[in-house]
Amino acid sequence: MAETPRIDQLPGGLASGLEAVLLVADQPVSEARLAQIFEVEEIRITEALLALANEYDGRDRPRGFELRHVASGWRFYTRVDYADFVSSYVLDGQTARLSQAALETLAVIAYRQPVSRGRISAIRGVNVDSVVRTLLNRGLISAYPDLGDGGATLYQTTEYFLERMGLSSLEELPPLSPHLPGVADLESLDSAIFDD
Amino acid sequence: MAETPRIDQLPGGLASGLEAVLLVADQPVSEARLAQIFEVEEIRITEALLALANEYDGRDRPRGFELRHVASGWRFYTRVDYADFVSSYVLDGQTARLSQAALETLAVIAYRQPVSRGRISAIRGVNVDSVVRTLLNRGLISAYPDLGDGGATLYQTTEYFLERMGLSSLEELPPLSPHLPGVADLESLDSAIFDD
């Protein structure tokens, strides 16, 4: 790139360009995609985003919005401090809480995906049909693509799950309790008893 | 109002509070409404908004967004200088066809309007947030006028939808078979799902 990228010829430069694009984004936007749009190196995007996020957090005052990296990219969010005011403006399904049963089921799916309802039931010791339906409706889990082997439907968490949990990837999930036997052991444990 | 309003006790104060609410506002928000939300005099809202708009226009750099007063209130818009980049983001990956998911969602809205996203999700068994946004962007549906009851946003089909369908009114939509569950049944279905 010998020429100056177009974005650098504008008064606000890359920082303002990123603000504009992220303002219309209705889902996280990856750094790679932004690099393509602005025709600059990805590293410049990363640096600019980090600087922006930093600036919003309080160069002169903490802004009402923050820039966060969740799921697979960056997105504008309202800042927690103003949650009361925001929620008095928007009241949607967003804030509906998850039941204990839903959270436990979600945890099993998050750590064991892709996983069948039978396996989840075995781990939780109860039937999970209706809870799985709730999680599907909420968009927190989805059916794993059919393997075509006639096996039971498997479930996995979605990108939206990552967003809702404020995680960038599944790797950020904290490890399960250290007392737990190794994952491999449990797999065999599960299948020894509960395979149907 | 003898007491200090809550918003003035927060680090970013009214300016940041306004940023937060306007960030998630889907349509222009009136100064009266904002005054209500923040429990301050309307004149303070007006002043704060003007100051913000001014700040975005260039105190240190022209931001990628601007705050504009349109007919019914205030809203964030992208700054026109960056329109090229925003367009290339918006157009990327857009198709001229409605996906099957979008079509089904549209059908549910057409026959059950006005209807909330939660209800559509319950009917379709998946999260429909992004599909609903696509339909909104395409002008096929619109938000039902706010009932002011703090309930979830409801959606309805638009005139443009009728035009595209070649219909002159909703009554011309072919009737569905009589065995489909009536609205009452769906109510109970929904509550069963959401109470979980």
Added chain:
Amino acid sequence: MTATVTSPVASDDAQPEAAADRRFHLELENFNGPFDVLLHLITARELDITEVALAEVTDEFIAHLRALQARGGDGLKMLDETTEFLVVASTLLDLKAARLLPRGEMADDEDFELLESRDLLFARLLQYKAFKEAAALLGHNYDAESARVPREVALEPRFAALLPELVFSISPEEFAAVARKALEPKPEPVTEVGIGHLHGANVTIAEEARALHGKLSAHGTLDFGALIADADTQLVVVVRFLALLEMFRQKVITFDQPDPLGVLLVSLVDAARLDTDALDDDYDASADRHRLQPAGADGEQDHG
């Protein structure tokens, strides 16, 4: 908040007289199944999960099971729940029984089996505990994130206008067909959680009883080890054991165990008494008879 489990009766801790009254009384609806109850019972006693005072916990657990059954309710759901509890309860009972017997040397396979079933129960309990902790973390994250709202608003008109003209040529009739399909009640997904996973796909007490009957008819007397030598899963072992208990009740066989924790000999006494139909009635809910659930229970699933 290390390894503690939120106790639905935690408020009782504030009252000394409630702490003294260690009797088991819980809001059943607060629990998420047998592991939840078991965990609660253990933590309520501040016991190390690996050194549970089995006898006490077992008694309370059985009491809980009774309460659960007394509660009644939707047939299939009750059956599911009850059977889940039964698995845990029977394992606990097994272990309790072993504790009551004199401690001996590890004599044979049965001891190992007992140990194995204990380990299995604890492994499952630990596993559940780990997931419960993970759930608490996720719940915390979820609630924290609820305080942030992502920007997701409709496109500004000038960008919406840029979108390629929609190809949208569907007749009203086709559109109605789409609506019909979308609004139709979805068939319930096949439940995988009947009692199928308890008995495996095709392990039933009646069948195992028939098989055991066959073996015993051929040999007259066999020790338990021989009767389960070809069992390829723990489940088959458990089911055969239950089958033997039933056969004992029907006076088909007798048991003889010369030494504590020694070899368990099983002898056929009256082959003609075996009534496997009765076993179907009692145990096999996937057979045509459904004695354990009210006739015409709603939400019955098709297992197939």
